[in-house]
Amino acid sequence: MPETATARPAGLPAARNSEGDQMSAAHSALLNTMQQRFGERFSISTALREQHGGSEAHHTPALPDAVIFAETTDEVAEIVRLCSASGVPVIPFGAGTSLEGHLVATHGGISVDLSRMNEILRVSPEDLDCTVQAGVTREQLNTYLRDLGLFFPIDPGANASVGGMASTRASGTNAVRYGTMRENVLSLTVVLPDGKVIRTGGRARKSSAGYDLTRLFVGAEGTLGIITEVTLRLYGIPETVSAALCSFETVEQAVGAAIAVVQLGIPVARMELMDRGLVAAVNAYSGLSLKLEDSLVFEFHGAPAGVQEQIELVQAIVEENGGKNFEWASTPEDRARLWNARHNAFYAVVSQRANAKGWSSDVCVPVSELSGCIRYTRELLEDCSVPAAILGHVGDGNYHVVFAVDPTNAEEMAAVAAINKKMVRRAVSVGGTCTGEHGIGIGKIAYMREEHGDAVDLMATIKHAIDPTGIMNPGKILPVA
Amino acid sequence: MPETATARPAGLPAARNSEGDQMSAAHSALLNTMQQRFGERFSISTALREQHGGSEAHHTPALPDAVIFAETTDEVAEIVRLCSASGVPVIPFGAGTSLEGHLVATHGGISVDLSRMNEILRVSPEDLDCTVQAGVTREQLNTYLRDLGLFFPIDPGANASVGGMASTRASGTNAVRYGTMRENVLSLTVVLPDGKVIRTGGRARKSSAGYDLTRLFVGAEGTLGIITEVTLRLYGIPETVSAALCSFETVEQAVGAAIAVVQLGIPVARMELMDRGLVAAVNAYSGLSLKLEDSLVFEFHGAPAGVQEQIELVQAIVEENGGKNFEWASTPEDRARLWNARHNAFYAVVSQRANAKGWSSDVCVPVSELSGCIRYTRELLEDCSVPAAILGHVGDGNYHVVFAVDPTNAEEMAAVAAINKKMVRRAVSVGGTCTGEHGIGIGKIAYMREEHGDAVDLMATIKHAIDPTGIMNPGKILPVA
Numbered sequence: 001m002p003e004t005a006t007a008r009p010a011g012l013p014a015a016r017n018s019e020g021d022q023m024s025a026a027h028s029a030l031l032n033t034m035q036q037r038f039g040e041r042f043s044i045s046t047a048l049r050e051q052h053g054g055s056e057a058h059h060t061p062a063l064p065d066a067v068i069f070a071e072t073t074d075e076v077a078e079i080v081r082l083c084s085a086s087g088v089p090v091i092p093f094g095a096g097t098s099l100e101g102h103l104v105a106t107h108g109g110i111s112v113d114l115s116r117m118n119e120i121l122r123v124s125p126e127d128l129d130c131t132v133q134a135g136v137t138r139e140q141l142n143t144y145l146r147d148l149g150l151f152f153p154i155d156p157g158a159n160a161s162v163g164g165m166a167s168t169r170a171s172g173t174n175a176v177r178y179g180t181m182r183e184n185v186l187s188l189t190v191v192l193p194d195g196k197v198i199r200t201g202g203r204a205r206k207s208s209a210g211y212d213l214t215r216l217f218v219g220a221e222g223t224l225g226i227i228t229e230v231t232l233r234l235y236g237i238p239e240t241v242s243a244a245l246c247s248f249e250t251v252e253q254a255v256g257a258a259i260a261v262v263q264l265g266i267p268v269a270r271m272e273l274m275d276r277g278l279v280a281a282v283n284a285y286s287g288l289s290l291k292l293e294d295s296l297v298f299e300f301h302g303a304p305a306g307v308q309e310q311i312e313l314v315q316a317i318v319e320e321n322g323g324k325n326f327e328w329a330s331t332p333e334d335r336a337r338l339w340n341a342r343h344n345a346f347y348a349v350v351s352q353r354a355n356a357k358g359w360s361s362d363v364c365v366p367v368s369e370l371s372g373c374i375r376y377t378r379e380l381l382e383d384c385s386v387p388a389a390i391l392g393h394v395g396d397g398n399y400h401v402v403f404a405v406d407p408t409n410a411e412e413m414a415a416v417a418a419i420n421k422k423m424v425r426r427a428v429s430v431g432g433t434c435t436g437e438h439g440i441g442i443g444k445i446a447y448m449r450e451e452h453g454d455a456v457d458l459m460a461t462i463k464h465a466i467d468p469t470g471i472m473n474p475g476k477i478l479p480v481a
Numbered sequence: 482m483p484e485t486a487t488a489r490p491a492g493l494p495a496a497r498n499s500e501g502d503q504m505s506a507a508h509s510a511l512l513n514t515m516q517q518r519f520g521e522r523f524s525i526s527t528a529l530r531e532q533h534g535g536s537e538a539h540h541t542p543a544l545p546d547a548v549i550f551a552e553t554t555d556e557v558a559e560i561v562r563l564c565s566a567s568g569v570p571v572i573p574f575g576a577g578t579s580l581e582g583h584l585v586a587t588h589g590g591i592s593v594d595l596s597r598m599n600e601i602l603r604v605s606p607e608d609l610d611c612t613v614q615a616g617v618t619r620e621q622l623n624t625y626l627r628d629l630g631l632f633f634p635i636d637p638g639a640n641a642s643v644g645g646m647a648s649t650r651a652s653g654t655n656a657v658r659y660g661t662m663r664e665n666v667l668s669l670t671v672v673l674p675d676g677k678v679i680r681t682g683g684r685a686r687k688s689s690a691g692y693d694l695t696r697l698f699v700g701a702e703g704t705l706g707i708i709t710e711v712t713l714r715l716y717g718i719p720e721t722v723s724a725a726l727c728s729f730e731t732v733e734q735a736v737g738a739a740i741a742v743v744q745l746g747i748p749v750a751r752m753e754l755m756d757r758g759l760v761a762a763v764n765a766y767s768g769l770s771l772k773l774e775d776s777l778v779f780e781f782h783g784a785p786a787g788v789q790e791q792i793e794l795v796q797a798i799v800e801e802n803g804g805k806n807f808e809w810a811s812t813p814e815d816r817a818r819l820w821n822a823r824h825n826a827f828y829a830v831v832s833q834r835a836n837a838k839g840w841s842s843d844v845c846v847p848v849s850e851l852s853g854c855i856r857y858t859r860e861l862l863e864d865c866s867v868p869a870a871i872l873g874h875v876g877d878g879n880y881h882v883v884f885a886v887d888p889t890n891a892e893e894m895a896a897v898a899a900i901n902k903k904m905v906r907r908a909v910s911v912g913g914t915c916t917g918e919h920g921i922g923i924g925k926i927a928y929m930r931e932e933h934g935d936a937v938d939l940m941a942t943i944k945h946a947i948d949p950t951g952i953m954n955p956g957k958i959l960p961v962a
Contacts, residue, residue, distance in 0.1 A: 078607050126744060126849035169689040183664055196937040204845040206661050207914035208650040208700055208922055209932055210958050211940045215663070215696030219689055236746040265605065265717040266784075267748075303794065305748075306787035313784065363687040368607035372704070396686045418926045425694070433688035440690055451690055455679040459692045465946030466939070475690050 007468040008480050011432045012087055015106050015480065016062065016344035023065065023108065024240045030086040034110070036193035039239060039389055041069040043066070043143045044246060048402065052093050052111040056346075057367045058359040058407050059101035059442060064091060064111035071116050073197055073228040079112055080226065081195030083471055084346075089394055091473050092222040094161030095137055097399065098168055099193040100441030101151035101246060102221050106475035112226060114163055128185055129203060134163025157343045160311050163227045168439035169219030173342070176262075176395030177269040177301065178235065180437065185218050186405050189229035193467040203231060216462075221439055222473040234451045238301035242311060243270075243329040246318050247293035251275055251378065251390070255371045258320035258394040266313050270299035271395040277380075278345055278402075286341035291325055296394075299335070306420060345391050349402040352387040356404035361443075363427035364436025374399060376426055380419045385410060398436035425450070442476045448478070489961050490951040493568055496587050496961065499521045504546065504589065511567040512547055514561070515591070522550040532575050533584060533592040537827075539840040539888050540582035540923060545572060545592035552597050554670055554678055554709040560593055561707065562676030564952055572954050573703040574616055575642030579649055580841050581922030583702055588955035592704075593707060595644055601625050602710065610667055610684060610882040612712045615644025631715045634659035634750075637918065638824045644708045649920035650700030654823070657743075657876030658782065659716065666699050670710035674948040675791050684712060699881065702920055703954040705947045720784035723792060724810040724819060728774035730894055732756055732859065732871070735775045737873040739800035743848055747794050751780035752876040756859075759826055759870035759883075766829035767822040772806055777875075780816070795825060826872050830883040833868040837885035840899045842924075844908035845879040845917025855880060857953075861900045867893060879917035906931070921958045929959070 016264050035042045040295075043049075044066045052168035054061030065088075070076045070198065083090045096103060105111065117133035121143065124130065132141060139159045141152050153387070154165060156172040159384065164186065171180035178184065185457075187201030217224060225477075248254040253272070258271055268400060274295045283290055301306045315326060331333045341348075350358040352481025365373050374390060379389050381401070392399025403416050403421065422446050424434045434447035451454050460478050463470075474480045488497070494505065508818075516523045520775045524530075525547045535542030536557075546569075549706060551557045564571045566794065570590025577584060585927045586592065598614035601622065605611065606629050615621060620640045622633050637653040645651075647669065652661035659665065668682030671694075681694035698705060702756060729735040732754070739752055764771055779795060810816045831839040846854050855871060862869050862882070872878025882904065884897050905915045905928050916927035930937050941959050944951075955961045 026737075073961055109960045115703070124847070124849060126740070127847040128744065129847070169687075169693070175687060179664070182687070182693065183660070192939065196935055198939060200936060202909070202914055202932065203847045203912035204655065204879075204908075204914040204917060204919050205654055205848075206650075206663070206845055206879065208912045208916045208918050209925065210929060211705075211943060212550055212663065212696045212700055213691075213939060216943075218878070219691070219693055224692075236744070238746070259607070263609065263717070263718070302787070302791050305790040306783070309784050309786040348833070364685045364855065366605070366608040366686055368605060398685075398687065405784055427685075428683070431684035433685040433690045435687050435689045436685060436687050444690065448691060451683065453680065454677055455681060455694055456691070458673065458679060458694060461830070461946050462692060462697075462943060463495075465942050 006442055009178040009468065011386050012089065012470045012474060013107050013481065015475060016108055021144045026086045027088055027385045030082060030088050032144040034066060036070060037099045038068050043067050047277060051096065051377050052113065053094060053105045055098060055103060055112070056100065056358060057101065058357045058405050059098045059104055060407065062105045063142065064105040065108050065109045067113055069113045069116050069417050073191065076112060076191045076197045077227050079110060080191050083110055084194060085330060087471065089471050089474050090226065092134060092167070094164030095159060097158035098164060099438045101444035102168065102339055102439060102441040102476055104442055107480065108443065113358055114161065114228070117228065123148060125150060127203065128234045129210055129231060130234055131229055131438060133229055133459065134227050138162065138165065141345065145234065148197070149237050151237050152232055152234055154181055157346065162230050162232065166218050166230055169220050169437065171437040173270045173393060173452055174271055176271055177267055181218055183213055184233045186231040186233060187214050188227050190216050190217050190225040192225045193469065196416055219475050221441065223463060223477050224472060235294060240304045240307040241299065241301055242307055243297065243299045243335045244328045245290065245295055245297045245327055245329070246323045247291045247295045247339065248323050249293065251374055252371050253292040254296050255374055255394060257318050257323055258296060258322065259367050260317045261314055262395055264313065267308050267309065268298055268314065268355060268395065269301040270297065272297040272342060272453050273394045273399065274342070275390040275394040278391050280347065281348040281389055282341045283351055285351050286344055288341055295469060297338060348388055350404045353404040357407050359405045359416055360400055360438065361423065361432060362395060362398060362436050362438045363424055364398040365427050365430050365432030369430040369432065370397050373426055374432065377423050378402060381423055384419060387414065390405060396436065398444065399471055405424055441473060445477070445479050483702055490949065491952045492589050493570065493955060493961065494958060502688050506569045509561060510570055511569050511826045512561060515547060515549060519549050520659055524548050528838065532577065533594065533793065534586045536577060536579060536582065536584055537839060538580045539886050540585055541888065543586045545586040548592045550594045550597050552959040554672065554902065557593060557672045557707050557709050558676045560591060561672050561674065565950060566677060567612065568950055568952065571707065571761040571904035571953050573644070573648070573707045575616060575645030576640060577924065578641045579645060580919045581924035583649065583920060583957055584923040585923055587923065589959065590717050595642065595728050597710070602677070604629060606631060606742065608684065608710060611715055613643055614710055614712055615642060615708050617643050619643065619646065623854065626715065630718050632718050633713055635662055635665055643711045643713070646703050647699050647708050647711050650918065652918045654751045654753055656874060657752055658748055662699055663696060665714045666695055667712040667714060668695050669698050669708050671698050671706040671708055673706045674953050676952065685874060698834055702922065702957050704944060704951060704958050709843065715781055721785045722782055722816065723780065723788055724816045725807055726771065726776055726778045726819065727804045727807045728772045728776045729804050729957055730774065730903045731773040731854055733852050735777050736855055736875060738799050739777060740848050740851065741798045742795055742857045743876050745794065747791050749779055749791065749795065750782040752777065753778040753823060754873040754880065755823070756871040759830065759872050760827040762833055763826060763868055764821045765895050766832050767825055769822055773800045780821060827883055830868055830870050831885045834885040838888050839885045840884040840897055841881055841919065842904065842920045843879060843881040843917050844905055844913055845877060845914060846908050846913030848878045850911040850913065851875060854907055858882060858904050861903055865900055878913070878916065923956060926958070926960050934959060
């Protein structure tokens with residue numbers, strides 16, 4: 001058993017390979033019961049199971065035994081109760097956009113697809129909050145909110161489900177101003193591993209009433225229960241929005257400018273780094289003609305005078321740090337083009353190579369360490385045989401490397417894994433984290449003890465107490481033997 | 482056993498009254514061991530125990546068996562290990578400013594005084610963060626930070642310890658702009674109930690690496706472990722700070738203006754309600770001559786043009802809502818006088834009656850419910866026989882009632898308790914919480930199930946898993962039979 005492993009509970013099936021054919025009699029009986037109960041919303045089709053047990057990312061898929069499309073919290077509770085009684089794993093599925101193998105059915109089981117739970121249950125413009133079912137996607141939500149003059153800022157790029165974003169503690173480009181899912185989830189409805197349904201909080205903006213269960217489930221990656229409803233903070237669409245792009249001769253200059261903006265407390269809404277490799281990929285993929293230099297993209301939100309003041313301060317900082325070619329995207333169309341290109345960065349890198357998969361690794365470090373960590377990462381990439389680019393939400397100290405890999409090439413995968421390991425270790429060694437926003441899944445488990453030390457044992461204690469039979473998304477965050 | 486009770490672990494002493502004289506042999510032996518080990522830093526003096534088992538608030542004191550002044554995390558771990566072996570309760574003590582009986586030694590035990598752990602261990606101006614020992618007070622920290630151009634915004638009024646503020650998930654006047662301890666603690670060093678020491682996180686601004694242990698201990702009121710070090714977010718002192726006070730004929734008008742400011746997303750740094758009763762008390766206590774009307778106090782932080790813009794927007798909203806007498810406190814001295822008066826609100830109300838204690842109850846509701854809840858509370862206060870006033874961090878939907886009570890008058894205490902109960906129930910019934918920032922302690926336990934339903938059982942599961950012998954601040958948050 002590896003050092004970080006939690007013991008495998010007696011009832012839980014062993015880890016399996018992608019064939020996934022070691023099924024017990026109780027397990028088979030459960031599938032029959034489920035089929036009777038859910039009819040055509042239950043499926044064992046290989047194509048569907050492949051879609052639910054794989055991802056766009058590089059991890060080796062492992063298929064669930066079946067997929068069920070749940071439509072209500074009560075149905076999810078019923079599925080969990082049945083699985084609990086039979087010791088069958090349960091894996092919640094939202095939009096399938098996670099990057100660290102969160103959906104890989106390492107121990108088989110049932111994939112509970114929540115995508116049909118896509119109702120926006122309530123919006124309160126007075127309170128700037130809403131409650132949605134877990135399968136609502138962020139684009140769906142923002143389309144709905146637009147006519148009310150509101151928006152939900154958390155934007156991981158992909159059109160993820162709100163439940164999935166809560167489960168991975170997602171953030172993205174706007175986090176430097178608006179925070180992450182940690183700060184923007186007010187409360188959750190959760191189905192616990194025994195099938196009980198709880199609410200983790202109310203609608204008050206703050207509370208000191210007991211343990212912070214909301215924050216316990218945000219980021220738990222479905223290992224403690226299934227999130228079925230989410231109450232979110234919302235924001236008024238700013239009166240003024242302005243975006244700008246500028247370029248630098250070196251990535252250190254770009255990072256230096258970003259750090260200065262943070263340190264001066266200028267409330268930029270977005271501040272994104274694209275290294276020159278990424279700019280090239282984005283130009284090719286999205287038909288843009290951005291200057292081939294290390295670049296920062298800014299967005300400013302607020303009332304007109306405040307935005308103008310922010311712009312002037314940022315422009316001065318950029319120039320002091322050697323930045324130039326300040327280009328404005330003032331119309332909504334120009335801004336949309338710029339941010340769409342940024343959002344498609346993952347695909348832009350992957351498309352540089354035929355039949356490649358994307359391996360996107362993210363770390364987050366104190367901003368004072370950002371320049372050194374990125375410089376070190378670039379040095380590592382000099383010896384990398386596959387297309388790779390650096391991008392980042394640098395205002396938070398968070399950056400990603402996207403590699404275009406061939407998962408069937410073991411030697412290449414080992415080489416990329418070695419680079420990833422060095423990048424992660426460097427981040428952890430300077431007080432950072434092995435993942436700023438993608439989550440642990442199966443991809444970062446090996447770094448949990450390195451980052452958290454004995455605190456990992458406390459996480460395992462909590463996991464055992466809440467999910468004693470270990471059925472909730474086993475093998476994620478904490479390894480199961 | 483009441484519905485919300487968690488079972489009393491076999492080793493834990495029964496709840497006791499304030500005489501606190503039912504001590505087992507093992508318990509007495511432990512005290513001898515502690516005295517040997519800690520010498521003059523161990524005390525059983527009645528005066529000291531009274532100071533540690535009581536508070537300025539209305540709760541009936543219960544004394545710990547002894548007080549130990551710890552000086553290092555290792556010492557705290559040693560004390561906890563010894564107490565754990567003997568089943569003796571441990572109650573962490575910071576500055577003694579909590580309001581809901583968090584320090585009352587309902588089951589006896591050792592009060593671990595952390596006030597000598599008051600070292601500022603590290604400040605990083607580049608990263609806008611610092612690490613301090615738990616006994617550092619917020620005023621001590623801000624005095625230290627001033628020369629660096631930095632400040633820590635969380636301001637509960639009292640000069641609380643940072644560890645205590647983390648433990649009660651404190652917030653206060655600046656939370657509408659900067660968030661609460663929930664958002665501003667980056668990580669903690671915690672002594673667990675078995676004496677192990679963990680770090681709950683690193684220094685990255687965000688992380689998706691496993692369960693959010695930081696947020697689990699923030700607000701746990703010492704019931705899951707003892708916080709000994711805290712890493713905090715810091716902020717640059719704003720270039721421009723401006724404060725203003727304005728008055729309204731009715732409290733509904735004042736609340737209406739506050740709600741409009743929130744809904745427009747104007748980033749005010751502070752927005753405080755003082756009802757006319759509080760204004761009268763504050764004038765008398767602090768020698769001011771504020772107009773005797775329901776009032777809002779604002780503070781604005783930022784760069785000059787942005788602040789000016791905020792001021793103009795707020796002034797227009799205030800006038801639309803019937804506000805008048807806009808008075809500016811532009812000099813640091815004027816601002817300090819205004820905020821000191823506001824900070825002394827608790828004492829101002831209590832001083833209206835000789836030999837009174839303060840009973841400060843707080844609730845937090847969605848802002849759309851704030852006006853109705855405050856109106857209801859004022860109606861309740863019309864029949865109240867003791868001095869009372871309403872004040873609030875209305876930008877968050879958080880308000881307090883301070884009563885000046887005579888704790889020895891059972892009839893009066895029952896009458897105030899009845900008002901409190903009605904106020905809390907109304908808050909919970911509209912989606913709010915029974916405490917926005919004071920915590921549960923012993924004072925709000927009765928409302929835990931009403932607010933959280935079956936989620937209380939999950940909290941008890943977590944408590945049992947982390948503290949199986951139940952020694953950590955027993956009787957707080959979750960009752961012990």
